[in-house]
Amino acid sequence: VSASGLMAPPEGYAPVVAFRFCPPSGIYFQLAIYVFEPRSADMSPSAPSPPSAQDIANDIVQIATFILHRDFWFAGFMCIFVVLSFLLTVWGMQQKSALKRFDLVGEARLCLARGVTTEAWEGMLAMERVMExxxxxxxxxxxxxxxxxxxxxxxxxxxxxYASAKAMAEGRLQNEVRQGAKADAAALRAVRPVKAAMLSAWYFGAFAAELAGFAVASATLHPVLTLPGYFLGAVANGAAAWWGRSAEFLGAAAFSCLGVAFAMAGFQTKSFLKNDEAKVAGGGGPGMIPAVWILMRFISWTALCLVDLPQGVAPLGSLARPMGLPVLREKFLEPATASWEAVACFTSNFWISVEPEANATSVALTEEVGFGDCGWPTSGQLSSASTIFNTCLFSLAAVLVPLHMCIVVGMLLLNPIYACGADNIQLKEEVEAKDREIEDFAKQNELAAGQYEQLSLLPN
Structure with missing residues (x-):
């Protein structure tokens, strides 16, 4: 039994903890700050993010931003995703929780007693990762x-x-393990910690590239021209399932339309564990088909952004707005140039002046910091905050999209699991064995906690 009162955890597995000081983390720490700082702390070094209710403050800020600017379409869409995700979270927890109610504190206590997150807690996370x-x-x-x-x-x-990319990356890793074996992502982290960390980092960068690339391409063009890239990604998943002779190929395409992350990263493109076709409908087939479409989507977006479309694509509403290279230059290239010039100015003109001041009893140093004539960057009609924001979007897209594409090409050439859906029986057996150890660990802790509660109720 460990110092925390739990049974000794399986090798490589880090159990759920109540609180940790360095870095600040733990399940109670999450619950204490969930309204203000979502996903800032893990329950354990290998634990997932807190539920979607925990980033409600940030969602409210963004929804209010759109409402104040009278962009009611954006505000409405965000409200739909947030509210629907929350309602499904409440319903799912009531169905799956041993408490049979929506009780974040109670569920957190169950996770802590088990040393392992409960099915209801994982389901709560899944709603945020897949939908919101x-x-x-x-x-x-x-x-x-x-x-x-x-x-x-x-x-x-x-x-x-950042938060969306992180949640989607965690969901992708969990889905890869669950769809390829009878296990959870914690088991993969326990048996292959370095590879799991590298895979998580790639997924985070990949989804950040997708979100930033979509924002830049859609602002330069129009969502009507960029969203079909994801619908065709869903079609590519269905085509891969059809190639693998799956009768559920239409279901795979439909599921990818609802779960946009699968349209982004592919349904069959798994790195360590291929889909178990017995438990994943339409999960068979080669990953090279959706992977090739990932490359084609980014290439087509980039090519369209470099075309000059002063009259848009159709004389219908916002489809007639200017699109293409001039818009890219105005919204992103010029702000990026202004931001980098401001950074260069700050770094080249930074100075510190130190002057000694003496009196009868002591000598003090007065410091003054300055940046010369430098100021916050602005570009055209954009405010400084918008200039910096657009610069960040463009920089993320310019760095992460090519990097992601290079990794996809490398996976196609070097990883037969990713490209062709090859088996990795040894890893699957290791992961499933470790998951059984983790589940036994949780059951032993539940039993010990139940016995302790029964003894505490006995009279002295």
Missing amino acids: APGTGLIGPYGASLLQLTPLQAASCLYRL
Whole structure:
């Protein structure tokens, strides 16, 4: 039995903890700050993010931003994703929780007693990862790139991109393990910690590239021209399932339309564990088909952004707005240039002056810091916050999209699991064995906790 009162955990597995000081983390720490700082702390080094209710403050800031700018479409779409995700979270927890009610504190206590997250807690996370994070992650940054932002609003939108990419990456890793074996992501982290960390980092960068790339391309062009890239990604998943002779190929395409993250990263493109076709409908087939479409989607977006379309694509509403290279230059290239010039000015003109001041009893040093004539960057009609925000979007897209494409090409050439759906029986057996150890660990802790409660009720 460990010092925390839990049974000794399986090798490589880090159990759920109540609180940890360095870095601040733990399940109670999460619950204490969930309204103000979502996903800032893990329950354990290998634990997932807190539920979607925990980023409600940030969502409210973004929704209010759109409402204040009279962009009711964006506000409405974000409200739909947030409210629907929350309602499904409440319903799912009531169905799956041993408490049979929506009780975050009670569920956290169950996780702590088990040393392992419960099925209800994981289901709560899944709603955020599959539904809310992709939807708000696509809508928020794109909509914000069209507005004049305050510093708080810009920071909120950048945080939304980060939080959505992180949640989607965690969901992708969990889905890869669950769809390929009878196990959870914690088991993969326990048996292959370095590879799991590298895979998580790639997924985070990939989804950040998708969200930033979509925002830049949609602001330069129009969502009508960029969203079909994801619908065709869903079709590519269905085509891969059809190639693998799955009778559920239409279901795979439909599921990818609802779960946009699968349209982004592919349904069959798994890195360590291929889909178990017995438990994943339409999960068979080669990953090279959706992977090739990932490359084609980014290439087509880039090519369209470099075309000059002064009259848009159709004389119908916003489809007639200017699109293409001039818009890219005005909204992103010029702000990026202004921001980098400001950075260069700050770094080249930074100075510190130290002057000694003496009196009868002591000598003090007076410091003065200055940046010369430098100021916050602005570009055209954009505010400083909007200039910096658009620069961040463009920089993320310019760096992460090519990097992601290079990794996809490398996976196609070097990883037969990713490209062709090859088996990895040894890893699957290891992961499933470790998951059984983790589940036994949780059951032993539940039993010990139950016995302790029964003894505590006995009279002295």
